[in-house]
Amino acid sequence: MRDVAMTPSLEAPTPVPFRGGLFTPGTNRIAGALALAGLIALWQAASSLGLISPIFAPSPLRVANALTGMAQSGELQNHIMASLGRLFGGYALGMTGGVLVGLMIGLFGVFRSAGIAVVSAFFPIPKIALLPLFILWFGIGEGSKVATIAFGTFFPTVVATYGAVDNVDRSLVRMGRAFGLSPFAIIRKIILPGSLPGIISGLKIASSIGIVLLIAAEMIGANQGVGALVLAAGNLMQTDQLIAGVVMLSVLGLTIAGVIGAIEKRLLAWR
Amino acid sequence: MRLIADRIHHTYGPLPVLEDISFTVEDGEVVAVVGPSGCGKSTLLRILGGLEKPASGQALSAGEPPAGSLNPYTFVFQDFALLPWRTVSENVRLPLEGHGLGEAEIKDRIADTLARTKLSDFADAYPKQLSGGMKQRVGIARALAVKPAILLMDEPLSALDAQTRELLMDDLVQLHDQGNLSSVYVTHNLDEAVRLADKVVVLRRRPGRINALVELKVPRAERDGSDAEMARQTRELWQLIRADAEAADREIVDA
Numbered sequence: 001m002r003d004v005a006m007t008p009s010l011e012a013p014t015p016v017p018f019r020g021g022l023f024t025p026g027t028n029r030i031a032g033a034l035a036l037a038g039l040i041a042l043w044q045a046a047s048s049l050g051l052i053s054p055i056f057a058p059s060p061l062r063v064a065n066a067l068t069g070m071a072q073s074g075e076l077q078n079h080i081m082a083s084l085g086r087l088f089g090g091y092a093l094g095m096t097g098g099v100l101v102g103l104m105i106g107l108f109g110v111f112r113s114a115g116i117a118v119v120s121a122f123f124p125i126p127k128i129a130l131l132p133l134f135i136l137w138f139g140i141g142e143g144s145k146v147a148t149i150a151f152g153t154f155f156p157t158v159v160a161t162y163g164a165v166d167n168v169d170r171s172l173v174r175m176g177r178a179f180g181l182s183p184f185a186i187i188r189k190i191i192l193p194g195s196l197p198g199i200i201s202g203l204k205i206a207s208s209i210g211i212v213l214l215i216a217a218e219m220i221g222a223n224q225g226v227g228a229l230v231l232a233a234g235n236l237m238q239t240d241q242l243i244a245g246v247v248m249l250s251v252l253g254l255t256i257a258g259v260i261g262a263i264e265k266r267l268l269a270w271r
Numbered sequence: 272m273r274l275i276a277d278r279i280h281h282t283y284g285p286l287p288v289l290e291d292i293s294f295t296v297e298d299g300e301v302v303a304v305v306g307p308s309g310c311g312k313s314t315l316l317r318i319l320g321g322l323e324k325p326a327s328g329q330a331l332s333a334g335e336p337p338a339g340s341l342n343p344y345t346f347v348f349q350d351f352a353l354l355p356w357r358t359v360s361e362n363v364r365l366p367l368e369g370h371g372l373g374e375a376e377i378k379d380r381i382a383d384t385l386a387r388t389k390l391s392d393f394a395d396a397y398p399k400q401l402s403g404g405m406k407q408r409v410g411i412a413r414a415l416a417v418k419p420a421i422l423l424m425d426e427p428l429s430a431l432d433a434q435t436r437e438l439l440m441d442d443l444v445q446l447h448d449q450g451n452l453s454s455v456y457v458t459h460n461l462d463e464a465v466r467l468a469d470k471v472v473v474l475r476r477r478p479g480r481i482n483a484l485v486e487l488k489v490p491r492a493e494r495d496g497s498d499a500e501m502a503r504q505t506r507e508l509w510q511l512i513r514a515d516a517e518a519a520d521r522e523i524v525d526a
Contacts, residue, residue: 175352178322179366179417180342189365193356270356270397 082224090149102161127152160202164195279328303464306474336420345419404435
């Protein structure tokens with residue numbers, strides 16, 4: 001009988017009990033795929049067994065049918081292209097402006113106080129609240145939607161960019177001065193590459209905000225676009241098309257995150 | 272080139288940091304500046320390198336910098352200050368850019384300084400892949416590549432472990448014996464000062480004043496860590512600093 005763990009004897013050496021290793025995060029790709037597949041299978045089974053009403057929650061198969069149906073008629077592509085055009089137009093404007101203004105705030109003291117005051121005032125406004133105003137300014141068409149997305153992605157990009165500039169290691173800037181680099185060379189060779197990681201993570205946040213605003217704007221006034229598709233399908237109780245639209249949004253978000261992730265991996269290989 | 276500290280005074284607000292600091296770094300000489308923490312030795316180094324303006328007095332230089340010098344007063348930093356997105360050779364290239372040097376000369380200088388600092392095999396590695404000792408070798412290579420007149424080293428080995436420090440000190444001794452390189456070496460480590468310097472400036476603290484100027488007579492190449500003469504020198508320096516170091520240790524820091 002060896003009750004070693006509780007009362008170690010003096011004579012027989014016993015291993016020290018291992019107490020580390022609890023809650024160490026690990027990843028398991030198969031588990032992830034299985035969870036998704038399992039969820040869909042469960043949903044399909046519940047639908048097939050008649051546990052869920054097909055009107056309120058159509059089965060995965062019906063959603064897939066709706067997707068292929070819309071894809072064959074070309075309707076799906078029209079909606080997606082309309083959404084992508086608005087999203088990229090607005091995002092490109094907001095991102096470019098946001099990075100530029102963020103750099104100005106981060107680099108030059110003159111802009112800092114003024115810029116931060118303005119940004120702080122606008123940042124908490126849910127930008128969709130400005131859509132009615134933008135409709136008055138730019139019309140009910142593309143202009144107001146692009147403006148909302150541009151405006152909504154601009155502010156988080158500004159905040160992330162000047163934060164990233166602030167976070168560049170000051171000792172590197174001092175090193176640049178000590179080696180006689182010009183201010184322009186310090187910005188180009190030290191501050192810009194040093195703030196790139198922070199800027200890219202800001203762009204990720206801005207992209208998901210952009211998608212939210214895109215759908216909201218399309219629900220308020222549009223005939224084309226994934227947001228319009230979802231709203232119209234809901235009004236007609238075509239829940240299979242509705243969920244097909246939502247699935248497309250998931251794919252859209254994942255694709256954009258994947259693209260930014262790939263760019264990040266390329267630009268920040270040194271990390 | 273000679274570097275002269277000429278009656279340098281410095282204050283931070285009302286607080287005097289440096290008082291009447293005068294000494295000369297002769298051509299090819301290594302001057303160590305030692306003192307307890309808070310004696311203003313890093314501030315002094317920044318003043319000597321033109322990164323900070325003294326309240327009064329000045330840093331003077333006399334003579335010509337070496338041919339092809341791009342940055343006469345060149346720093347080696349305690350925290351290495353390497354750009355993490357540049358490889359070893361690209362880090363060394365940084366201060367060579369923008370001077371109108373031809374690509375061939377830039378490559379030559381990089382290859383040459385990497386060889387002198389034993390980094391040739393690491394040219395394409397990124398800083399994060401390197402040990403602390405290798406990182407500081409890159410810092411030294413970058414400094415040598417500009418052909419400095421005076422090397423200003425601010426606690427260059429303090430971020431390294433004891434064994435790496437020993438290895439890098441050997442390299443520094445070798446570098447200073449090879450070429451005609453003048454240096455100011457700021458450290459709190461008396462062994463390093465006694466090993467490398469021709470002259471040791473001992474600072475007091477609050478305000479930083481020159482307490483003593485000790486000349487080390489044994490030629491650098493003949494010194495060795497177990498040497499009785501070196502041990503005596505280290506002990507002598509410690510006697511000069513001890514009371515100040517104790518005061519620094521017992522001080523309550525105003526945060």
